[in-house]
Amino acid sequence: MTSAKKAPICVLGTGLIGGSLLRAAAAEGYDGWGYNRSAAGAQAARDDGFDVTEDLTAALQRAADSDALIVIAVPMPAVEHMLAAVATFAPHCVLTDVVSVKGPVVDAVRAHGLGDRYVGGHPMAGTAESGWAATDPGLFRDAVWAVGVDDGTHAEPWSRVVRLALDCGAVVVPVVAAAHDRAVARISHLPHVLAEALATAGAAGGALALGLAAGSFRDGTRVAGTAPDLVRAICEPNAAALLEVLDETLRVLAAARDSLRAEQSLTDLAEAGHDARKRYESATRWEITGVRPGDHNWLEDLRAAGERGGVLTRLG
Amino acid sequence: MTSAKKAPICVLGTGLIGGSLLRAAAAEGYDGWGYNRSAAGAQAARDDGFDVTEDLTAALQRAADSDALIVIAVPMPAVEHMLAAVATFAPHCVLTDVVSVKGPVVDAVRAHGLGDRYVGGHPMAGTAESGWAATDPGLFRDAVWAVGVDDGTHAEPWSRVVRLALDCGAVVVPVVAAAHDRAVARISHLPHVLAEALATAGAAGGALALGLAAGSFRDGTRVAGTAPDLVRAICEPNAAALLEVLDETLRVLAAARDSLRAEQSLTDLAEAGHDARKRYESATRWEITGVRPGDHNWLEDLRAAGERGGVLTRLG
Numbered sequence: 001m002t003s004a005k006k007a008p009i010c011v012l013g014t015g016l017i018g019g020s021l022l023r024a025a026a027a028e029g030y031d032g033w034g035y036n037r038s039a040a041g042a043q044a045a046r047d048d049g050f051d052v053t054e055d056l057t058a059a060l061q062r063a064a065d066s067d068a069l070i071v072i073a074v075p076m077p078a079v080e081h082m083l084a085a086v087a088t089f090a091p092h093c094v095l096t097d098v099v100s101v102k103g104p105v106v107d108a109v110r111a112h113g114l115g116d117r118y119v120g121g122h123p124m125a126g127t128a129e130s131g132w133a134a135t136d137p138g139l140f141r142d143a144v145w146a147v148g149v150d151d152g153t154h155a156e157p158w159s160r161v162v163r164l165a166l167d168c169g170a171v172v173v174p175v176v177a178a179a180h181d182r183a184v185a186r187i188s189h190l191p192h193v194l195a196e197a198l199a200t201a202g203a204a205g206g207a208l209a210l211g212l213a214a215g216s217f218r219d220g221t222r223v224a225g226t227a228p229d230l231v232r233a234i235c236e237p238n239a240a241a242l243l244e245v246l247d248e249t250l251r252v253l254a255a256a257r258d259s260l261r262a263e264q265s266l267t268d269l270a271e272a273g274h275d276a277r278k279r280y281e282s283a284t285r286w287e288i289t290g291v292r293p294g295d296h297n298w299l300e301d302l303r304a305a306g307e308r309g310g311v312l313t314r315l316g
Numbered sequence: 317m318t319s320a321k322k323a324p325i326c327v328l329g330t331g332l333i334g335g336s337l338l339r340a341a342a343a344e345g346y347d348g349w350g351y352n353r354s355a356a357g358a359q360a361a362r363d364d365g366f367d368v369t370e371d372l373t374a375a376l377q378r379a380a381d382s383d384a385l386i387v388i389a390v391p392m393p394a395v396e397h398m399l400a401a402v403a404t405f406a407p408h409c410v411l412t413d414v415v416s417v418k419g420p421v422v423d424a425v426r427a428h429g430l431g432d433r434y435v436g437g438h439p440m441a442g443t444a445e446s447g448w449a450a451t452d453p454g455l456f457r458d459a460v461w462a463v464g465v466d467d468g469t470h471a472e473p474w475s476r477v478v479r480l481a482l483d484c485g486a487v488v489v490p491v492v493a494a495a496h497d498r499a500v501a502r503i504s505h506l507p508h509v510l511a512e513a514l515a516t517a518g519a520a521g522g523a524l525a526l527g528l529a530a531g532s533f534r535d536g537t538r539v540a541g542t543a544p545d546l547v548r549a550i551c552e553p554n555a556a557a558l559l560e561v562l563d564e565t566l567r568v569l570a571a572a573r574d575s576l577r578a579e580q581s582l583t584d585l586a587e588a589g590h591d592a593r594k595r596y597e598s599a600t601r602w603e604i605t606g607v608r609p610g611d612h613n614w615l616e617d618l619r620a621a622g623e624r625g626g627v628l629t630r631l632g
Binding site: 124125127146173179180183188190191192194195196198201202204205208210211212214215216217221225228231235236239242243247250252253256261264265266267269273274275277278279280283306311 | 489491496506510513514515517526528530533535547548555559561565569583585586594599625
């Protein structure tokens with residue numbers, strides 16, 4: 001995708017996303033290393049030939065010495081601890097993250113005085129598995145990677161983060177933190193909530209109901225297989241946006257219930273849902289072109305394009 | 317699976333389920349033919365070498381002449397019309413169905429005086445597609461096929477229906493109509509309702525949200541791709557059981573919303589959902605043995621076994 005020399009990367013947290021990122025970048029010729037809190041996780045990465053340490057300070061000092069791009073790849077509850085360490089040991093490095101929510105990360109980054117070199121990120125990829133054993137260098141291939149275009153974003157760090165996402169095989173959706181968080185509440189956090197509720201309803205039917213379950217139940221509950229702590233770490237930091245769409249969905253479901261009770265009809269729900277799914281299936285990515293990082297109004301132009309479904313597939 | 321001579325089958329409705337059944341049975345050596353209302357659908361089946369007519373009377377007279385097993389494979393709204401024709405032209409044939417709800421079919425069958433030779437069925441298989449073009453003789457392989465064990469079921473027709481299900485590659489869950497309908501409300505009809513609501517919530521986020529959508533949204537909304545009329549034909553006849561579990565699920569979701577609002581916590585929902593999904597993943601089919609159709613208490617014994625997750629894999 002790019003030909004210029006690639007700066008090294010330092011990945012903090014080598015679980016499913018961070019570990020897959022380290023592997024994907026290494027496969028593209030990046031010099032990279034990582035930190036992992038769990039000794040077993042770090043050892044598993046080392047066994048696969050990756051330079052992953054349990055010494056956070058050492059990983060960050062090396063990042064500071066080599067002007068590495070630091071990627072925070074821990075769940076939201078652990079972000080604060082990472083940022084404190086970055087502010088102490090590598091405050092001048094370019095900084096991004098792959099956390100599932102953006103507003104709280106932006107706030108924490110600014111509170112640590114790291115806002116100038118920070119550009120948020122969120123690759124829309126994953127599985128119900130977690131940990132190094134689940135990592136896959138192809139995880140981001142053809143995935144969408146949200147990259148921040150909030151006010152005050154600087155062109156040079158932004159370009160480095162976008163280049164990393166593109167090199168990992170993703171396309172980039174430019175989006176500000178608040179819009180990102182509202183969108184993922186709808187297409188990532190609500191799916192988790194509904195999957196948990198569906199699984200609960202199925203199991204309440206006992207062995208008979210679970211024995212009769214087929215494809216619709218299997219697919220509809222798949223992400224309920226995700227570890228509860230991880231689901232909470234993903235959804236709870238986005239409580240405000242999730243509450244908004246959860247309230248909206250409760251109203252939709254209550255209206256369907258009322259219509260089913262009064263008229264034995266699910267017409268409105270079935271038609272609206274089918275139209276919506278068809279919109280999703282027919283949505284096509286179009287390429288954003290002609291916007292150069294740092295140009296006049298580049299952030300506004302990228303924001304507007306992202307809102308309309310545009311993606312970046314290369315650096316201009 | 318079975319070695320005795322197979323009686324012919326007459327399939328009324330050669331869409332996804334009925335057509336796949338005709339193909340699966342033919343592959344197992346059954347003599348079979350079908351009726352389809354749509355001329356285009358019947359022609360498509362004939363083009364593939366299957367004997368499918370638009371003449372319902374002719375199909376049923378042939379069934380009466382050859383003592384065929386009649387399979388009603390139309391959506392619930394069309395069942396009444398099929399039963400009236402069966403009562404007129406082939407009232408002495410063994411009769412089953414593959415409709416997604418059982419209580420209303422049982423009631424209609426009895427109203428037409430056909431209860432003595434009827435055994436209800438419901439193969440738990442399907443896709444979001446429909447029509448002959450979507451048929452697949454392997455659709456029922458390793459699927460679960462619910463077969464009725466309601467009071468008054470006779471051993472001979474029951475055995476013929478079970479044999480057909482087994483020959484199509486399925487395992488059989490013995491279940492009475494009311495228990496079936498409560499179970500499928502949980503694991504088939506609620507998944508449709510939640511998928512429609514999720515698709516609606518995603519599309520309300522516009523191009524940005526749909527563009528960021530990944531696996532959890534794709535899988536969670538898959539069945540919203542089903543034609544709205546078909547979703548209605550599946551869910552609406554089971555309104556009573558669906559209302560019960562929909563009310564239950566609205567309470568679960570409202571409690572999660574309240575907890576998220578008051579304490580920014582999804583703990584209860586995430587843990588209950590995860591436990592439920594693990595129960596589903598670890599559920600194992602065990603084989604019901606030692607119950608012979610017609611023996612003392614055979615219906616009660618099969619019912620109890622089905623409630624505990626047992627399946628029939630052969631005729632005793």
